[in-house]
Amino acid sequence: MGHFAVADYVIFAVLLAASMGIGLYHALSGGRQRTTQEFLMADRSMRCLPVSLSLIASFQSAVAIIGVPAEIYTHGTQYWFIGCAYILGLLIPAHVFIPVLYRLRLSSTYQYLEMRFSKAVRICGTLTFIFQTVIYMGLCVYTPAFALNAVTGFELWGAVLATGLVCTLYTTMGGLKAVIWTDVFQTVVMFAGQLAVIVVGVQQTGGVSEVWRKVREGNRISALDLNPDPTERHTFWTLGVGGIFLMLSLYGVNQAQVQRYLSARTEKEAVRSCYMVFPSLQLALALSCVMGLVMFARYCGEDHSDKLGTSSKDMVVYFVMDMLQGLPGLPGLFIACLFSAALSTISSAFNSLATVTMEDLIKPHFPTMTEARATLLSKVLAMSYGLLCLAMAYLTHLMGDSVLQVALKIFGMVGGPILGLFCLGMFFPWANSTGALAGLGAGLALAFWVGIGSIVTRSSSTRPLPPCRAVLLSDNMTTAIHAALLNVTLSRPSGLKRFYSLSYMWYSAFNCFTVILIGLIISFLTGPMKEEDVTPGTVYPLLGKLLCFLPEHLKKKLCCVTPLGHTVSKTVNGLHKKISPQRRYIKHV
Numbered sequence: 387m388g389h390f391a392v393a394d395y396v397i398f399a400v401l402l403a404a405s406m407g408i409g410l411y412h413a414l415s416g417g418r419q420r421t422t423q424e425f426l427m428a429d430r431s432m433r434c435l436p437v438s439l440s441l442i443a444s445f446q447s448a449v450a451i452i453g454v455p456a457e458i459y460t461h462g463t464q465y466w467f468i469g470c471a472y473i474l475g476l477l478i479p480a481h482v483f484i485p486v487l488y489r490l491r492l493s494s495t496y497q498y499l500e501m502r503f504s505k506a507v508r509i510c511g512t513l514t515f516i517f518q519t520v521i522y523m524g525l526c527v528y529t530p531a532f533a534l535n536a537v538t539g540f541e542l543w544g545a546v547l548a549t550g551l552v553c554t555l556y557t558t559m560g561g562l563k564a565v566i567w568t569d570v571f572q573t574v575v576m577f578a579g580q581l582a583v584i585v586v587g588v589q590q591t592g593g594v595s596e597v598w599r600k601v602r603e604g605n606r607i608s609a610l611d612l613n614p615d616p617t618e619r620h621t622f623w624t625l626g627v628g629g630i631f632l633m634l635s636l637y638g639v640n641q642a643q644v645q646r647y648l649s650a651r652t653e654k655e656a657v658r659s660c661y662m663v664f665p666s667l668q669l670a671l672a673l674s675c676v677m678g679l680v681m682f683a684r685y686c687g688e689d690h691s692d693k694l695g696t697s698s699k700d701m702v703v704y705f706v707m708d709m710l711q712g713l714p715g716l717p718g719l720f721i722a723c724l725f726s727a728a729l730s731t732i733s734s735a736f737n738s739l740a741t742v743t744m745e746d747l748i749k750p751h752f753p754t755m756t757e758a759r760a761t762l763l764s765k766v767l768a769m770s771y772g773l774l775c776l777a778m779a780y781l782t783h784l785m786g787d788s789v790l791q792v793a794l795k796i797f798g799m800v801g802g803p804i805l806g807l808f809c810l811g812m813f814f815p816w817a818n819s820t821g822a823l824a825g826l827g828a829g830l831a832l833a834f835w836v837g838i839g840s841i842v843t844r845s846s847s848t849r850p851l852p853p854c855r856a857v858l859l860s861d862n863m864t865t866a867i868h869a870a871l872l873n874v875t876l877s878r879p880s881g882l883k884r885f886y887s888l889s890y891m892w893y894s895a896f897n898c899f900t901v902i903l904i905g906l907i908i909s910f911l912t913g914p915m916k917e918e919d920v921t922p923g924t925v926y927p928l929l930g931k932l933l934c935f936l937p938e939h940l941k942k943k944l945c946c947v948t949p950l951g952h953t954v955s956k957t958v959n960g961l962h963k964k965i966s967p968q969r970r971y972i973k974h975v
C-alpha cells in the first residue's frame with residue numbers, strides 16, 4: 387500500500403501549483419490587492435457562478451469527504467435525508483438574510499449586530515465566530531493529513547504544514563478573489579476525485595446491479611425514519627428539520643458565506659448564487675453517499691476482516707487506496723480531492739477571520755487608519771490566522787470521535803447561538819441589546835453544557851448496523867444475541883444523561899431558540915426596544931405582512947415595525963448613518 391507513481395505526485399503538485407498561481411495572478415492583476423475593498427470584498431464585483439461554487443466549498447471539507455462515506459458504510463443511508471433540509475435551508479437565506487444584509491452594504495455580518503443592537507453585541511458575536519472558526523479550521527487541516535498518514539505513512543506534520551502554508555500564501559497574496567477562484571478550481575477537483583472512486587469501485591464490484599444487490603443484502607438502504615425521539619441521532623426529523631437550522635447558521639449568517647454574498651455585484655446575483663448552491667450541494671451529498679455504498683458493496687460481501695481492523699477514521703482512505711492501487715494517477719487524484727476540499731475550507735476561514743478581526747475589532751478603534759496600512763494589516767492578520775491554524779491542528783490531534791460528528795457539533799454549539807442572535811434582531815423588533823447579550827450568554831452556556839456533557843458521558847444513541855461479518859452469518863441465534871446486546875447497552879438514558887443525549891442534529895435549532903427565548907424575556911423585563919430606536923433596514927422587511935394573521939391589538943402590542951418597504955430601504959442604503967436622526971417608519975396596524 388501507499389505506492390505512489392510519478393503521475394500521482396504530479397497531480398498533487400499541480401493542485402498546489404495551480405492554487406498558488408491563482409493567488410499570484412490576483413496579487414498582480416486588478417487593483418493589485420491595495421485596498422481592503424479588494425482584499426476582503428473582491429471589489430463587490432463577482433458573478434454568481436464562481437460565488438456559488440465557492441459557497442459550497444466553504445463547508446465541504448475533507449471531513450465530509452471522509453466522514454459521510456464512513457457514516458453510510460456503518461449506519462446506512464439515513465444521513466442522506468439531510469438533503470431535504472437544503473430546500474428551506476437555502477430558500478430562507480436567499481429571501482430573508484441576503485436581502486437584509488446586502489442592502490445594509492456591510493463588510494462584516496457582525497456590523498449588523500451593532501446597527502440593530504449595540505457595539506457590545508457586535509463584539510460578542512465576532513468573538514463567538516472567531517472561536518467557532520478557529521476550532522473548525524484545526525479539524526479541517528488535520529483530517530486529510532491524518533488519514534493520509536494512517537494509510538500511506540506520509541509524514542503527518544509535513545502534510546499539515548504544506549497545506550497550512552500553501553493556503554496562507556495564496557490567501558495572503560490574492561485576497562478574496564483568489565479565495566473564490568481557487569474554490570472553483572478545487573471544487574471541480576473534489577467532484578472529479580469522488581467520481582473516479584465511484585466508477586472504479588462499481589467496476590471492481592461487478593456493475594451497478596451488483597452494488598445494489600449487496601447494499602440491499604447488507605441493509606444499508608434506510609427507510610424514512612419518523613421516530614420523533616429527539617435523542618435518536620439521525621431520523622427524518624433531526625436531519626430534515628434540525629438540519630434546516632444547521633443550514634441557516636452556515637448559509638444564512640456565517641461570515642464566510644455572507645462575505646461571498648456581499649462580494650456579488652448585485653443583490654439579484656447574490657440570491658441567484660444561493661439558488662445555484664442547491665444542485666451542487668445535492669451533487670456533493672449524493673457523491674459522498676454513493677461512495678459509502680460502493681465501498682460497502684466492494685468490501686462487505688467478501689471477508690475482509692483483516693482490513694476492517696482499522697479504525698473508522700481512516701477506513702475510507704484505506705479502502706479508496708486499496709481500490710485505486712495499480713491505477714496510476716488515480717490515488718493522486720483522490721489525495722488531491724481531499725486536499726482541495728481542505729484548502730478551500732481553510733482559505734475561506736483565513737479570509738473571513740481576517741475580515742472580522744479588521745472590521746469589528748481593529749478599525750473601530752483606529753478610524754483614521756490609512757487604506758494602505760489597513761490592507762497591510764489585513765494581510766498580516768490572514769497570515770497569523772494561518773499559523774494559528776497549525777496550532778489548532780495539534781489540538782485536534784488530541785481529540786477522538788468521528789470527525790463528521792465533531793464538525794456538526796461545533797456548528798451547532800457555536801453557530802446555533804449566533805443564528806439565534808440574528809433571528810432575534812431580524813424578526814423581533816422589540817428585542818433590545820441587554821436581551822441579546824443575555825440570550826447569547828444563556829445560549830452558549832446551555833450549548834456547552836449539553837455538548838460537553840455528551841462528550842464526557844459519551845451518551846449518543848448510536849445504533850450501528852450489524853458489521854459485515856454478522857450479515858453473512860445466517861445463524862438466527864447470533865443475530866438475536868446481537869440485537870439483545872444492542873438493546874441492553876442502549877437502554878433509554880434517564881435524567882441528565884437523557885438531556886446530554888440530545889441528537890447533535892438538533893443543536894443548532896435548540897441553541898437558536900434558547901437565545902431567542904431568553905433574549906425576549908430579558909428584553910421585556912428591561913423595557914422593549916421602542917420602534918423609533920430600531921435602525922431602518924435591520925428588521926426583515928416583510929415581517930409586518932407575515933404577522934398579518936394576528937389580531938390588531940396584539941400586533942400593536944408587539945409594536946411590530948417595518949421600514950417603509952423596499953424603496954425606502956434603497957434610499958437609506960449606505961446613507962443610514964448620516965440620516966439616522968430622521969427615521970421613517972410605518973406602523974402596521
Ligand SMILES: CC(C)(CO)[C@@H](O)C(=O)NCCC(=O)O
Nearest residue numbers: 445446447448449450451636793
Ligand atoms: C455542511 C453540510 C452539512 C452541508 O451538507 C456538509 O457539508 C457537511 O456535513 N459538512 C461537514 C463539515 C465539513 O465537511 O467540514
Ligand code: NA
Nearest residue numbers: 443446727731
Ligand atoms: Na472545502
